[in-house]
Amino acid sequence: MIKVLFLWHPEKSLQDYILKGFGNYPNVELIFPEDLNSEILIDLAIDAHVIVGWRPGQEMLGKARQLSLFIAPGAGVQHLIKPFKELNLNRKVILVNGHGNSYFTATHGVALLMSLMNKIIPHHNWMVNGEWRKGDEDAASIPLRNRKIGLLGYGSINSKIHRFLSGFEVKFAALRTKWARKNETELSTLKKFTISKLDEFLKYVDILFVSLPLTQKTEGLINEKQLQLLGKNGLLVSLGRGPVIDEKALYYALKNRIIEGAAIDVWYKYRPEKEEEKVLHPANFPFHELDNVVLSPHRAASPFDDLKRWDEVIENISRFADKRDDFMNIVDLDKGY
Numbered sequence: 001m002i003k004v005l006f007l008w009h010p011e012k013s014l015q016d017y018i019l020k021g022f023g024n025y026p027n028v029e030l031i032f033p034e035d036l037n038s039e040i041l042i043d044l045a046i047d048a049h050v051i052v053g054w055r056p057g058q059e060m061l062g063k064a065r066q067l068s069l070f071i072a073p074g075a076g077v078q079h080l081i082k083p084f085k086e087l088n089l090n091r092k093v094i095l096v097n098g099h100g101n102s103y104f105t106a107t108h109g110v111a112l113l114m115s116l117m118n119k120i121i122p123h124h125n126w127m128v129n130g131e132w133r134k135g136d137e138d139a140a141s142i143p144l145r146n147r148k149i150g151l152l153g154y155g156s157i158n159s160k161i162h163r164f165l166s167g168f169e170v171k172f173a174a175l176r177t178k179w180a181r182k183n184e185t186e187l188s189t190l191k192k193f194t195i196s197k198l199d200e201f202l203k204y205v206d207i208l209f210v211s212l213p214l215t216q217k218t219e220g221l222i223n224e225k226q227l228q229l230l231g232k233n234g235l236l237v238s239l240g241r242g243p244v245i246d247e248k249a250l251y252y253a254l255k256n257r258i259i260e261g262a263a264i265d266v267w268y269k270y271r272p273e274k275e276e277e278k279v280l281h282p283a284n285f286p287f288h289e290l291d292n293v294v295l296s297p298h299r300a301a302s303p304f305d306d307l308k309r310w311d312e313v314i315e316n317i318s319r320f321a322d323k324r325d326d327f328m329n330i331v332d333l334d335k336g337y
Contacts, residue, residue, distance in 0.1 A: 002321055003066075005031045005044050007053025017307045021314035025321050050320055052313060055079065061087050069320050069327070071313055073098040074301075076241070077331055078214055085333050095331040096316055100309030101301035102156035108300035109157065109209055109239045110164050112263035116235060116294045117142040142235070142260070145169045150205030152222075157211040157239060162190070175201045202229035207237075214241035215336035222246065227253040234259040239300055242266040251285035254292055261292040265300045 010018070015032055022028045031044055038057065045051060045064040052071045061067070061083060070093060072080060077097045084095045115121060119139035126134045149165060151158035151174040162172055173191040175198065193201040198221070202208070208230055212218045222245040230236065236259060238245055247268045253259050267282035274280060287293055316327045331337060 002028050002050065003031060003048045004028060004050040004052065004317055005041075005048035006033070007036075007041060007051065007056065009034060009036060011305075013305075014307060014310065018310060018314060021311075022318070022321075025318065028317065028321050050317055052317075056083075058083055061093075065091075067093050069094050069096070069316070071096050071098065071316055073100065073310070073313055075099060075101065075213070078241075078336065080331075081333055081336050084331075088333065094325075094327060095333065096327050096329050097331055098309075098312050099156040099329055100312045102160060104302060104306070104309075105157050105211075105239055105300040106160035106164060108265065108296070108302070109161055109211070109237050109263075112265065112294055112296060113207065113209075113235070113237050116237075116261050116263045117144060121294060122291070147171075147207050148173060148205045150201060150208045151175070152201075152208060152210045153212040153240065155211065158209055161209055161211075173201060173205050198226065199229055202226050203231075206231060206233050207235045209237045209239065210244055211240040212244050213337035214243055217336075218244050220244075220246045222249075224249040224253070227259055230259050232257060232260060236262040238262065238264045238266055240266060242268045247284060251283075251287060251290075254287070254290050257292070261294075263294040263296065265296040266298055270298075 009032055015030075019030060022030065031048070033041060033044060038060075042057075042060045042063055045056075045060045045067070047066055048064055049066050050069045050071065051064065051067060052073065054072060054074065056064075056070070070080075070084070072095065075097055077095065080095060084093065087093050118141045122139045123134060126138070146169060148171045149162075151162060151172065154162075154174040154176040158174065162174070166172075171189070171191070173193060175193040175195065177195055179192050179194070191204065193204075210222065212221070218241075220243065224246070227234070227236075227249055236245070236250075242264075250262065254262055264287065268284060269282045272280045272282050281288055282297070288295060312328055319325075319327055
């Protein structure tokens, strides 16, 4: 019997959805613990072959001697790299992450770009304040037609953004560490760059979607120089992890109009201190004071109660039950994603 432990107690609708996915797998036992006491979870983990969750403790990983596959349902795994590297010194445990939210994140990214380019927020705020029909002299829309869209990272999110925006009269370029020999997409012509050509890539594009994971190599990848290369007409949408873009450089590039604008969903201070009563800002610089930004509170993955986002988890457990090892989204512990 293959035992699969969930480190939280999912709502009944999600439990039913997952259970339905294993109707043809009588050899799979799904464990949804009622009591989430750490000692109880550790006891359950001892016999688990697969664990699904976000933050297993070091003690749990050490005692889960049957564990072969750990599934982190979210894309972010920075906090898991070190413990799983240590774990794999003695025994092999595969870590995979989840890209089930990529559809929603890509949709949100497109919405952020459209809001930024069409000045939705300032005109909304003017109408709320009773200012009817403010015009182009106050905030004119920026045409999308004939723009060059750059996709920094070409994984689950940016490849979907490529598809979503392909109906517009735009060109696309993408940068990733390594390209396969075969064509990655048939949607439209995609100009391909590798990391050694980052500067050339940024000179070519004027809209940049950033959806890279945070690693030692990607932290601060976009700095003052790179933002200058994007140019005064440049627009940026940040969807991956905040520190991929240097915070100070981004703030001053926006404030000084080195780039035209940005839409930001990922941030720099996730436990901000109150500046005054009920005022929290997740950054070290006052982005909220700028008039060329759209701010989003790291909610691109919404809605979180969508059930189909769990299909990847079900598929990976099914492959494990079928004694396959070609899991979706295996994390390379050396690369950090």
